[in-house]
Amino acid sequence: MKTILELENISKFYENITALDLVNLNVLEGEVLSLLGPNGSGKTTLLRIMAGIEKPTSGKMRFKGVRVDEGDACQVRLRTTMVFQKTALFNTSVYKNIAYGLQLRECSKRETDEKVKEVLKTVRLEGYEKRQAKKLSGGEQQRVALARALAIDTDVLLLDEPTANIDPKNVSIIEEVLSWVNKEKKTTMVIATHNMFQAEALANRAALLIEGRIVKVGSPQEIFALPSKLLASYAKLENVFSGISKSTGEGTSIVDVGDGLQIEAAFDITGNTTVFVRPEDIILSTNPIVSSARNVFEGQIAEISDLGAIVKLRVKAGRDFTVQITKRSFNDMQLNIDSKVFLAFKASSVQMV
Amino acid sequence: MKKTFFIWVSMLVLAVIASVAGTTYFLRSSMKERLIISTTTSLYETDLLKAVETEFEAKYPIDLNFISVGTGIAIEHAQRGDADLILVHSPTDELGFLTGGTGINRKIIAYNFFAIVGPETDPAKIQGMTTLQALSRIVESSRNGTAKWVSRGDNSGTHAKEKSLWKDAGFNLTTLSKESWYINSGSGMGETLKKTDYFSAYTLADMGTYLKYQKDGLISLKVLVEQGKDLLNVYSAIAVNQTLHPNVNFGGAMTFIKFLISDKGQQIIEHYGEDQYGQSLFYPAVHLLKENTDPTIAQWIREYAFFNGTECPPEYRKGYAELYD
Amino acid sequence: MHPALGNEIIDGFLKALQLIFSGDPTVVEISVRSILISSSATMLSVLWGLPVAAILGLKRFRGRFVAKGFFHAMLGIPTVALGLVLYLFFSNAGPIGFLHWLYSPTAMIIGQAILITPITVSFITSAIESVDPEIKDLAKTLGASETEASIAVLKESMSGVVLAITASFNRAIAELGVVLMVGGNIAGLTSVLTTTIALETNKGNIELSIALAIILLLIVSALSISINLIQRRRT
Numbered sequence: 065m066k067t068i069l070e071l072e073n074i075s076k077f078y079e080n081i082t083a084l085d086l087v088n089l090n091v092l093e094g095e096v097l098s099l100l101g102p103n104g105s106g107k108t109t110l111l112r113i114m115a116g117i118e119k120p121t122s123g124k125m126r127f128k129g130v131r132v133d134e135g136d137a138c139q140v141r142l143r144t145t146m147v148f149q150k151t152a153l154f155n156t157s158v159y160k161n162i163a164y165g166l167q168l169r170e171c172s173k174r175e176t177d178e179k180v181k182e183v184l185k186t187v188r189l190e191g192y193e194k195r196q197a198k199k200l201s202g203g204e205q206q207r208v209a210l211a212r213a214l215a216i217d218t219d220v221l222l223l224d225e226p227t228a229n230i231d232p233k234n235v236s237i238i239e240e241v242l243s244w245v246n247k248e249k250k251t252t253m254v255i256a257t258h259n260m261f262q263a264e265a266l267a268n269r270a271a272l273l274i275e276g277r278i279v280k281v282g283s284p285q286e287i288f289a290l291p292s293k294l295l296a297s298y299a300k301l302e303n304v305f306s307g308i309s310k311s312t313g314e315g316t317s318i319v320d321v322g323d324g325l326q327i328e329a330a331f332d333i334t335g336n337t338t339v340f341v342r343p344e345d346i347i348l349s350t351n352p353i354v355s356s357a358r359n360v361f362e363g364q365i366a367e368i369s370d371l372g373a374i375v376k377l378r379v380k381a382g383r384d385f386t387v388q389i390t391k392r393s394f395n396d397m398q399l400n401i402d403s404k405v406f407l408a409f410k411a412s413s414v415q416m417v
Numbered sequence: 418m419k420k421t422f423f424i425w426v427s428m429l430v431l432a433v434i435a436s437v438a439g440t441t442y443f444l445r446s447s448m449k450e451r452l453i454i455s456t457t458t459s460l461y462e463t464d465l466l467k468a469v470e471t472e473f474e475a476k477y478p479i480d481l482n483f484i485s486v487g488t489g490i491a492i493e494h495a496q497r498g499d500a501d502l503i504l505v506h507s508p509t510d511e512l513g514f515l516t517g518g519t520g521i522n523r524k525i526i527a528y529n530f531f532a533i534v535g536p537e538t539d540p541a542k543i544q545g546m547t548t549l550q551a552l553s554r555i556v557e558s559s560r561n562g563t564a565k566w567v568s569r570g571d572n573s574g575t576h577a578k579e580k581s582l583w584k585d586a587g588f589n590l591t592t593l594s595k596e597s598w599y600i601n602s603g604s605g606m607g608e609t610l611k612k613t614d615y616f617s618a619y620t621l622a623d624m625g626t627y628l629k630y631q632k633d634g635l636i637s638l639k640v641l642v643e644q645g646k647d648l649l650n651v652y653s654a655i656a657v658n659q660t661l662h663p664n665v666n667f668g669g670a671m672t673f674i675k676f677l678i679s680d681k682g683q684q685i686i687e688h689y690g691e692d693q694y695g696q697s698l699f700y701p702a703v704h705l706l707k708e709n710t711d712p713t714i715a716q717w718i719r720e721y722a723f724f725n726g727t728e729c730p731p732e733y734r735k736g737y738a739e740l741y742d
Numbered sequence: 743m744h745p746a747l748g749n750e751i752i753d754g755f756l757k758a759l760q761l762i763f764s765g766d767p768t769v770v771e772i773s774v775r776s777i778l779i780s781s782s783a784t785m786l787s788v789l790w791g792l793p794v795a796a797i798l799g800l801k802r803f804r805g806r807f808v809a810k811g812f813f814h815a816m817l818g819i820p821t822v823a824l825g826l827v828l829y830l831f832f833s834n835a836g837p838i839g840f841l842h843w844l845y846s847p848t849a850m851i852i853g854q855a856i857l858i859t860p861i862t863v864s865f866i867t868s869a870i871e872s873v874d875p876e877i878k879d880l881a882k883t884l885g886a887s888e889t890e891a892s893i894a895v896l897k898e899s900m901s902g903v904v905l906a907i908t909a910s911f912n913r914a915i916a917e918l919g920v921v922l923m924v925g926g927n928i929a930g931l932t933s934v935l936t937t938t939i940a941l942e943t944n945k946g947n948i949e950l951s952i953a954l955a956i957i958l959l960l961i962v963s964a965l966s967i968s969i970n971l972i973q974r975r976r977t
Contacts, residue, residue, distance in 0.1 A: 112879070116883070117882045138887070141885055142885045144883070145885070152874060152879075154877070154894070155898055165884040165885055169885060213884075216885065433785045433788075436785065437785055437786055437851065440778045440781070440847075443778070444775060444847035444931075445848070464945075480931075482845060482926070483928065484926040485927075497833045497834055497835035498834035498835055498839070499833050499834050499844055607945060607946075630946070664839075664840075664842065665834075
């Protein structure tokens with residue numbers, strides 16, 4: 065595959081902060097590249113430089129082989145576009161928002177109308193033309209922002225945590241759209257994300273950025289195979305526990321993570337290890353759970369977060385667990401702070417970091 | 418995109434400039450010649466000038482613009498060339514205006530009298546006294562707390578008169594004006610009368626303004642000391658020297674002066690106020706001075722408002738010899 | 743002394759309404775002139791104020807802080823002080839006396855425009871600054887040039903611009919010092935609502951003054967209300 069965007073020794077300094085330090089990265093045409101890294105690692109800065117709205121302090125950048133870091137990054141801006149983490153919409157109708165980029169490129173009214181309709185269909189917001197953009201829900205707003213970016217058919221689409229702070233339903237719509245766009249339109253995409261599952265699902269390659277430096281580039285799996293608690297902290301994993309694992313001799317291990325908590329995992333390892341369990345894999349009940357699950361714990365609800373369709377709970381069961389249930393279940397079980405609950409998850413749900 | 422934006426902007430800018438220009442043109446007076454007259458407030462606020470204006474503009478294609486300010490400011494306007502003509506009533510200041518070179522062709526057009534007016538109860542009991550006696554009594558009573566005085570305090574002709582009277586009565590105005598009962602109005606005759614009424618005080622007023630305000634029910638003060646040589650009030654018109662200020666409308670000014678001293682003009686002055694107020698507010702001066710119809714008053718005027726035996730010494734005249742005998 | 747104060751006011755009020763509804767020519771003439779002069783002044787001040795505010799709001803340059811401070815300070819300039827300065831300028835003895843604009847509506851329009859420019863500039867600059875800073879970058883990433891992106895920001899600050907225009911017009915039509923000093927309150931030529939109210943009260947034309955005061959209030963209210971309604975309908 066050809067290289068569409070080439071970054072050579074890109075550095076960015078602000079007053080006394082080094083945002084990026086000698087970053088070397090090639091973006092291949094048609095790929096989906098995921099930028100991983102903790103907060104403040106420089107992902108946003110890197111994306112902004114790629115988008116041409118920020119200039120590197122030093123280094124070279126080439127777009128389709130042509131130097132673009134000197135002078136006005138006009139060319140880059142016209143062929144790439146970026147979707148911001150905090151949705152930025154003009155205070156006007158959905159139509160006018162999406163049409164903005166097209167009008168800059170002097171499209172006729174007819175062309176603009178058609179294109180707007182087409183992208184709204186893609187993001188599944190047909191008929192939303194006349195609605196006031198800022199009055200839509202958070203998820204819908206981000207979809208409008210995405211539609212706006214898609215409308216101008218750029219070569220490269222840059223996304224900065226596009227689904228952070230969005231409710232799950234919209235998250236899945238957006239992820240599907242991105243997948244589709246990459247497949248159908250062959251648009252190159254660079255997505256900064258915290259969500260390793262998203263990275264795995266969408267991206268072919270991933271680059272790990274820590275404190276302004278690219279630490280590793282490879283497939284998402286390779287990145288996640290890196291042994292470190294560091295990975296866990298920025299992958300924003302929940303339910304991460306470190307401890308000493310002892311093999312049971314039957315293909316499983318018991319990991320003692322402290323505070324009286326012993327977790328049975330479906331792998332055979334002895335020694336220091338770090339494991340985690342996805343919140344969705346944990347079953348919660350107000351009654352003792354009878355199942356084949358090997359990990360059953362009793363606990364108390366410490367915190368409730370209402371995310372609309374789902375409810376996230378922090379449960380104290382020796383250690384803190386983050387559990388996720390549907391709103392319906394939450395209401396059915398009539399849960400409150402301090403409610404006594406039972407948690408259960410399979411040994412196979414326990415993953416190693 | 419940029420192109421359409423700039424087209425819009427240019428159109429908007431043009432639209433703004435066009436409407437502002439259009440408005441200015443619309444609001445401007447007609448293409449008529451314009452005469453700016455700075456006048457003493459007593460002539461303006463009595464609406465005498467309105468009557469004059471109506472007649473004059475019916476006859477001549479000149480737009481009269483009166484600016485009512487008071488003698489002192491009127492002279493200042495003229496010094497800057499901001500007025501074509503002034504109508505004032507303070508001979509001392511007028512002489513300075515002439516000798517300074519800015520004023521030319523002075524003509525006395527009218528006269529009336531000042532009066533000391535005050536509350537009906539007349540706490541200082543000055544009714545019937547002579548002017549200077551009355552002033553002394555007022556000071557006495559005021560210091561006792563039974564009376565107050567309101568002064569124009571605005572460098573107007575009336576104020577000038579007041580100042581000279583205080584001087585003649587033997588008072589030092591600088592110290593007198595600081596005393597608690599001495600109120601500085603700092604405004605025109607009308608406003609001063611209203612303040613005098615409000616404070617139940619005494620003041621020096623010209624009869625013209627007093628009569629109008631009295632009859633219009635705006636004040637309920639009484640005339641307590643009137644007539645007499647020292648209360649004479651003489652109005653004159655002075656044009657502005659075109660040599661010094663080339664932009665002034667000298668021709669128009671002279672036309673207006675000639676109108677004021679014409680029979681028609683004098684007639685307007687003579688009869689103004691008769692119907693509304695029962696008596697005229699002003700008296701015409703031209704015929705009086707020329708024919709000496711009332712020798713006493715004519716003599717008073719000559720002594721009070723003439724310079725070197727004439728209303729306008731020859732060195733301050735420019736053309737229009739027919740105006741002077 | 744005077745009749746009961748209450749009577750006078752009510753009487754005056756009623757006579758004023760009569761003057762307004764009968765379409766008294768003087769009342770109409772003075773009101774129209776006021777509106778025309780202040781509107782023109784507002785348009786002028788926006789014409790030169792908007793670009794200045796755009797630069798102050800969008801560009802970072804040295805001395806920006808000082809410039810903003812200057813306009814903020816001029817917000818409170820006393821009208822008579824400005825009126826005096828302008829009078830000296832327009833006066834025949836002054837630097838631009840050759841234009842002969844003193845005592846004319848032209849001088850009043852210019853004078854008011856100068857008076858309200860600090861309001862226009864300060865308000866619009868503020869409006870631009872409160873636009874989400876990401877908007878500019880967003881526009882750029884959609885392909886906008888520096889100029890086009892600035893325009894996008896300006897568009898986002900439109901409601902603030904409208905407020906600026908309203909505030910400027912209100913200040914203009916309600917001020918006395920400037921129009922009095924450079925206009926001279928000449929009947930039939932340069933008399934406007936404020937000058938007439940102030941000075942005709944003296945002449946005893948109380949009804950006229952009250953009528954004009956009511957009209958002044960109506961004009962200002964009507965403008966504010968209609969702006970409000972229009973903005974409500976847009977959002």
